[in-house]
Amino acid sequence: MQTMWNDEAMRGVEALERGEGVVEVRGVEYDSRRVGPGDVFVAMRGGATDGNRFIAGAVERGAAVVVTDSRVVWEAARVDFPGTPFYLVEHGRRALAEVSANVFGHPERTLALSAVTGTNGKTTTSYLLESMLRSVGRTCVLVGTIEYHVGDAVRVSPHTTPESRDVLELFADGVKAGAMEAVMEMSSHALEQERVWGMPVDVAMFTNLTQDHLDYHGTMEAYFAAKARLFEGVGTVVPRVAVINVDDAYGERLVGMARHSQVVTYGLERGDFRAEQVRMRAGETLFRMVTPEGALEMRSPLTGRVNVYNLLAASAAAHARGLTLEQIVAGAAAGAQVPGRFQVVASGESGVTVVVDYAHTDDALRNLIALARELAAEHGGRVITLFGCGGDRDRTKRPRMGRAAGEGSDLVVLTSDNPRSEEPMAIIEEALVGVHETGTTCIVEEDRAGAIEIAIRAAGPGDIVLIAGKGHEKVQILRDGTVPFDDVAVAAGVLKEIVS
Numbered sequence: 001m002q003t004m005w006n007d008e009a010m011r012g013v014e015a016l017e018r019g020e021g022v023v024e025v026r027g028v029e030y031d032s033r034r035v036g037p038g039d040v041f042v043a044m045r046g047g048a049t050d051g052n053r054f055i056a057g058a059v060e061r062g063a064a065v066v067v068t069d070s071r072v073v074w075e076a077a078r079v080d081f082p083g084t085p086f087y088l089v090e091h092g093r094r095a096l097a098e099v100s101a102n103v104f105g106h107p108e109r110t111l112a113l114s115a116v117t118g119t120n121g122k123t124t125t126s127y128l129l130e131s132m133l134r135s136v137g138r139t140c141v142l143v144g145t146i147e148y149h150v151g152d153a154v155r156v157s158p159h160t161t162p163e164s165r166d167v168l169e170l171f172a173d174g175v176k177a178g179a180m181e182a183v184m185e186m187s188s189h190a191l192e193q194e195r196v197w198g199m200p201v202d203v204a205m206f207t208n209l210t211q212d213h214l215d216y217h218g219t220m221e222a223y224f225a226a227k228a229r230l231f232e233g234v235g236t237v238v239p240r241v242a243v244i245n246v247d248d249a250y251g252e253r254l255v256g257m258a259r260h261s262q263v264v265t266y267g268l269e270r271g272d273f274r275a276e277q278v279r280m281r282a283g284e285t286l287f288r289m290v291t292p293e294g295a296l297e298m299r300s301p302l303t304g305r306v307n308v309y310n311l312l313a314a315s316a317a318a319h320a321r322g323l324t325l326e327q328i329v330a331g332a333a334a335g336a337q338v339p340g341r342f343q344v345v346a347s348g349e350s351g352v353t354v355v356v357d358y359a360h361t362d363d364a365l366r367n368l369i370a371l372a373r374e375l376a377a378e379h380g381g382r383v384i385t386l387f388g389c390g391g392d393r394d395r396t397k398r399p400r401m402g403r404a405a406g407e408g409s410d411l412v413v414l415t416s417d418n419p420r421s422e423e424p425m426a427i428i429e430e431a432l433v434g435v436h437e438t439g440t441t442c443i444v445e446e447d448r449a450g451a452i453e454i455a456i457r458a459a460g461p462g463d464i465v466l467i468a469g470k471g472h473e474k475v476q477i478l479r480d481g482t483v484p485f486d487d488v489a490v491a492a493g494v495l496k497e498i499v500s
């Protein structure tokens, strides 16, 4: 990162009041704990706390410039922090994005950005698109839930869509590594909070909208409005191309709203990209992909109907990015398993199929269970579903998830999934209401490892055990701390014990 003067770092920021003095800037941070000498510290109000409370700490750590969204703080700064230029802004996150773009040398202008939003399918679709782009030799940056990629380098992902500063740092590293493309999940939280302010999206994708995150957004309409912001261009131009699932009612509404983009629709039976002759089994999905440029046979190692949607979305986006249909199909076939998405755990000789999947909404559970039922029916097997509901998250989805689990399964095992600050049994009780409505037998075991053992031991040859909710996650977040936890490893351990 190059050093620059404060007026260069602040270029484009709509400051209500500007700081005095000339200082050298080396970087930018939004969290006081990460500030180092020469950084711009952007202090902004949040939902849990207020960055303005931590300015003294940031200055102590060497902040050269402070950007604040509090007039009170700005007025006191001359006395409290003489010698440090303070700028007053209305929107902390917008200022953060603008300063970050300056500090990191505007990598967003070099990369063609494809962004995906929707309740479910973002991670899978972005992995598929990355795989297609890579297969034609394009170096990519990937930003999403499981991990971040800068070309071949893998980095940990603390957030599906991190703050603009972190996205732009990844983009800048990508540009250095020769990337011309970025693929990114845009969560509704990030769109609402404008973590993606000013990022010019070339291709925007919408997967679907079903209930989740109402704790944060309040209503489905507000949740939809947050997702729709991707198509309005957050602080910049509208996407050049909008790829939209028209089998989803909200998707249909988006088509009307995305008039200033080139709209490409997809759906199972209708849309510009659609699927015919869908054939599915575990570890393979085949269909004939019909597009405005002709039809082609698509084969993917992913399992299930939801992945037909994800393949169509990624294909339409890859096409918008200039790939031929042949290249798209080859890229999809080369795509690897997405960790924790319908991931089959090696089952030894028990005859039981154990699947780890990230379904954590009622819609995802319903789709997952329907798929398992189809696959189990081939062997006359049963479906056993293990799930829990996240703590400090949408409470209204708990009974809905319970109902979805009960409706399709022969046996439900109800357990914990990141209870966070909540009492695990209180969460379970809320989900249990939904399971009970269906009359399906339900075993409650608060301890997730114990519950996985119960679910697998209850299964016989031909049965499918679904371990839902945590997918790729490697921890369980409990009130007393975060402990290592891996559904795949625990399930593999139980299966090994059974056959030995």
Ligand SMILES: CC(=O)N[C@H]1[C@@H](OP(=O)(O)OP(=O)(O)OC[C@H]2O[C@@H](n3ccc(=O)[nH]c3=O)[C@H](O)[C@@H]2O)O[C@H](CO)[C@@H](O)[C@@H]1O[C@H](C)C(=O)N[C@@H](C)C(=O)N[C@H](CCC(=O)O)C(=O)O
Binding pocket: 030, 031, 032, 033, 044, 045, 046, 047, 048, 049, 050, 051, 052, 054, 158, 159, 160, 161, 162, 163, 187, 188, 189, 190, 216
């Ligand atoms: C609800 C939500 O989105 N919260 C995120 C948001 O918090 P916030 O705006 O309320 O900020 P805050 O925590 O009150 O802090 C205010 C400011 O003080 C700063 N601070 C705080 C403490 C300190 O010592 N020093 C300091 O400077 C913070 O860095 C921040 O700039 O911005 C923070 C800084 O980036 C995030 O850490 C925080 O993520 C919380 C922990 C979280 O759980 N977020 C989840 C819900 C989330 O964002 N998930 C989506 C994916 C959802 C999905 O895909 O289903 C995601 O994109 O990851």
Ligand SMILES: Nc1ncnc2c1ncn2[C@@H]1O[C@H](COP(=O)(O)OP(=O)(O)OP(=O)(O)O)[C@@H](O)[C@H]1O
Binding pocket: 118, 119, 120, 121, 122, 123, 124, 125, 145, 160, 185, 207, 208, 306, 307, 309, 310, 340, 341, 342, 357, 358, 359, 360, 363, 364, 365, 367, 368, 471
């Ligand atoms: N297109 C889809 N439609 C409906 N459900 C899907 C779709 N794709 C995946 N799913 C289900 O949702 C789960 C999560 O998928 P994925 O991780 O791709 O979505 P996501 O939108 O990134 O989720 P998150 O917001 O939690 O990161 C999968 O494990 C699967 O059960």
Ligand SMILES: N[C@H](CCC[C@H](N)C(=O)O)C(=O)O
Binding pocket: 160, 360, 389, 390, 391, 393, 417, 418, 469, 470, 473
């Ligand atoms: N990105 C989602 C993931 C939920 C996954 C599930 N394991 C949970 O903790 O509820 C969230 O933070 O709401």
Ligand SMILES: [Mg+2]
Binding pocket: 122, 123, 144, 145, 146, 160, 185
């Ligand atoms: Mg995701």
